[in-house]
Each structure stands twice: as structure tokens, then as C-alpha cells.
Amino acid sequence: METSEIISKNNVSISSPSQEEEPWDDEKFQELVESLPKAKGYYGPLYFYQGFWCPSFSFKGFISFQKYFQALDTDIILVSMPKSGTTWLKALIFSIANRHKFSLQDNPLLNLGPHSLVPFLESDLYLKTPNPNFENCPNHPRILSTHTPYASLPPSIKDDHSKCKIVYVCRNPMDVFISYWHYLGKLRTENMEPMSMDEGFEMFCQGIHGFGPFSDHVLGYWKANEENPNKILFLKYEDLKEDITFHVKELAKFLGFPFSKEEEDRGVVEEIARLCSFDSLKDLEVNKSGKSPLGYPNSVFFRNGEVGNWRNFLKPSMVEHWEKLLQEKFDKSGLTFNFSCKNLEG
Numbered sequence: 001m002e003t004s005e006i007i008s009k010n011n012v013s014i015s016s017p018s019q020e021e022e023p024w025d026d027e028k029f030q031e032l033v034e035s036l037p038k039a040k041g042y043y044g045p046l047y048f049y050q051g052f053w054c055p056s057f058s059f060k061g062f063i064s065f066q067k068y069f070q071a072l073d074t075d076i077i078l079v080s081m082p083k084s085g086t087t088w089l090k091a092l093i094f095s096i097a098n099r100h101k102f103s104l105q106d107n108p109l110l111n112l113g114p115h116s117l118v119p120f121l122e123s124d125l126y127l128k129t130p131n132p133n134f135e136n137c138p139n140h141p142r143i144l145s146t147h148t149p150y151a152s153l154p155p156s157i158k159d160d161h162s163k164c165k166i167v168y169v170c171r172n173p174m175d176v177f178i179s180y181w182h183y184l185g186k187l188r189t190e191n192m193e194p195m196s197m198d199e200g201f202e203m204f205c206q207g208i209h210g211f212g213p214f215s216d217h218v219l220g221y222w223k224a225n226e227e228n229p230n231k232i233l234f235l236k237y238e239d240l241k242e243d244i245t246f247h248v249k250e251l252a253k254f255l256g257f258p259f260s261k262e263e264e265d266r267g268v269v270e271e272i273a274r275l276c277s278f279d280s281l282k283d284l285e286v287n288k289s290g291k292s293p294l295g296y297p298n299s300v301f302f303r304n305g306e307v308g309n310w311r312n313f314l315k316p317s318m319v320e321h322w323e324k325l326l327q328e329k330f331d332k333s334g335l336t337f338n339f340s341c342k343n344l345e346g
């Protein structure tokens with residue numbers, strides 16, 4: 001069933017939560033869960049809520065995050081679809097914002113994974129408690145991360161008065177799917193039902209995947225960036241790969257920590273880019289043998305970090321089908337991805 005059909009069938013509306021609402025008890029939460037459309041998902045069940053598919057394991061965390069999170073003007077909120085460059089951006093933003101606190105040789109990234117330094121809101125901080133103690137946040141100013149679609153962000157982040165910054169990173173959906181597929185393959189347990197890549201791909205195309213549909217997620221932030229470019233920075237993984245120095249400088253400027261001429265002359269921009277590069281992070285002991293706050297091996301966040309790796313896995317017929325669907329969605333937005341099948345066979 002298409003997501004749009006599910007939306008109309010279940011009369012799902014996208015509403016912002018009110019801060020005055022009663023705190024949620026378990027019973028109310030269970031009632032909500034029971035009322036929601038559900039899908040199998042290729043890594044555990046998904047619940048359809050406010051127009052997106054939320055992984056069941058982070059649903060409670062998401063509800064608490066949306067209801068109770070109070071943004072500070074100094075907050076930096078990193079948002080992404082899973083597998084779009086979250087780990088990379090966590091490392092970059094952390095290093096840019098904290099570069100005056102320690103030298104690069106003492107950067108905590110050398111001993112802690114990016115996910116330990118920049119926690120997820122719904123699937124880490126609010127997953128553990130509806131009232132996280134931000135005093136324990138591993139970074140100041142607070143750099144926090146979420147996969148939540150724009151329409152469902154807590155009001156305190158989107159508020160006209162809020163001066164917090166949002167950095168959004170997106171990636172070619174074909175690479176997102178392939179990255180996701182390998183990631184979940186590594187985390188799958190024996191008691192999960194097997195699923196073929198064709199079946200997983202079909203679900204992704206229909207928007208039935210964690211925080212999907214992809215197009216709604218990306219377009220939500222694309223439009224928000226068009227309306228408010230000083231608050232929301234929209235980045236593409238592929239653009240960072242092409243010119244990381246330029247984007248590190250842009251990121252620093254946007255966040256309000258621009259590099260001085262003296263820093264640029266000393267090569268600080270290049271040093272940060274190098275430290276946060278795929279090869280450098282992947283080879284750190286902490287990312288080879290350490291664990292993320294959710295207990296996943298850090299190594300699952302580093303596969304090959306390539307652009308266009310999907311060409312090794314997807315058949316032209318699969319790409320053609322999905323490309324048509326995406327083109328309809330992105331048609332007038334001005335946002336494009338490279339779906340060229342050059343190098344594909346069969």
C-alpha cells in the first residue's frame with residue numbers, strides 16, 4: 001500500500017504537539033501505538049505517525065522528544081535521513097564548534113565515536129528517559145542529532161523566536177538504501193524475518209522505511225531552508241565529497257564560528273577535514289572496536305563512504321522504476337540527484 005493511501009485511509013494528520021498537554025502515561029502511549037498503521041520494516045516494525053514511518057524501537061523516545069524538548073538559542077541540531085552522512089557531520093560540527101577548546105591532537109574524537117559525542121535525541125537521550133539531564137550532554141554548546149522530519153520537530157526548535165541552528169544533510173537515495181541495507185544486515189539477529197534486497201528496495205521506494213518517505217523528509221527540509229536559510233543549512237553528501245574544504249568553511253560560517261584568516265593560513269580547515277574524513281575516522285581504534293551509546297559496534301557506521309556505490313547493487317530496471325517515482329516528487333523543487341546508470345549492467 002502506498003504511503004499516501006495509508007494517510008488518507010487512516011485520516012492521519014500532521015499536527016504539532018502542544019506544550020500544555022498532560023504528560024503521557026504508559027496506558028495512553030499503548031493506546032496510541034495500537035491505533036497506528038504498522039508495517040514490517042526490514043529491521044523491526046514501523047509505526048506510521050504524523051505522516052512518517054517511525055521505527056518502533058525509537059517511537060517512545062520520539063514522542064517524548066517532540067513533547068518535552070526545549071531548544072536553546074545556542075543549540076545546533078543536526079538532522080538527516082539515516083545513512084545520509086550523520087556520522088560524518090557529527091564529527092565535523094563537533095570539531096568546528098569546539099576547535100578553540102582543544103588542539104586537534106587532543107580532539108575527543110580520537111577516543112570517542114561521533115555518536116557518543118553528539119547524541120541522538122529520539123533514539124538515545126529521550127529513549128532512556130522522558131526528561132534527559134542535558135547537564136550531562138557531552139558537548140557545549142549543545143550539538144544534538146535527530147532523524148525527525150521537519151513537520152514533526154518540536155515547536156521550540158521551529159519557533160520563529162528560536163535562534164537555534166539546523167544543519168540538514170541529504171544523500172542520493174540509492175546510496176542511502178544500499179548503505180542502510182548493509183548496515184541492517186550487520187545488525188540483524190537470527191529471530192528477525194529474512195527479507196530479500198528486492199523486497200527491501202520495493203518498501204524503500206514506497207516510502208516504508210525508518211523516517212520515510214525519503215522524498216517527504218528531504219523536501220520538508222529543502223522547503224524550510226528556502227524559507228529560512230539563516231536557520232537551516234541544507235547540505236548534500238555528494239557536495240561535501242566533492243569539495244570538503246569549501247563546505248567546512250561554509251558550515252563554520254553558518255554556525256557562527258567562522259575561521260579567521262590566521263586559522264585558514266595555518267591550515268586548520270584542512271586539518272579538521274582530514275581528521276573527520278572517512279579513512280581517518282574508520283582507522284581509529286575507537287571506531288574499530290568501540291561501541292555506540294546504543295551498544296552497536298562503531299564499525300557499522302563506516303563501510304566505504306563512496307558516492308554511487310549503488311551502481312554495484314541495483315539493476316537498471318529497479319533504478320528506472322524508482323527514478324520515475326522520485327522525479328514526480330522532486331519535479332519542481334530544483335533538487336536533483338544523479339541517477340545515471342552508467343557502469344550498470346543487465
Ligand code: PAP
Pocket residue numbers: 080081082083084085086087088175178179180182276277278279281301302303304305306309
Ligand atoms: P546514521 O544516520 O545511522 O548515523 P550515517 O552516518 O548517516 O548513519 O551513515 C553511514 C554512512 O556514512 C556509511 O555509508 P556507506 O554505507 O555508503 O559506506 C558510511 O560509510 C558513511 N560515512 C561514515 N563516516 C563517514 C565520513 N567521515 N566520510 C564520508 N562518509 C562517511
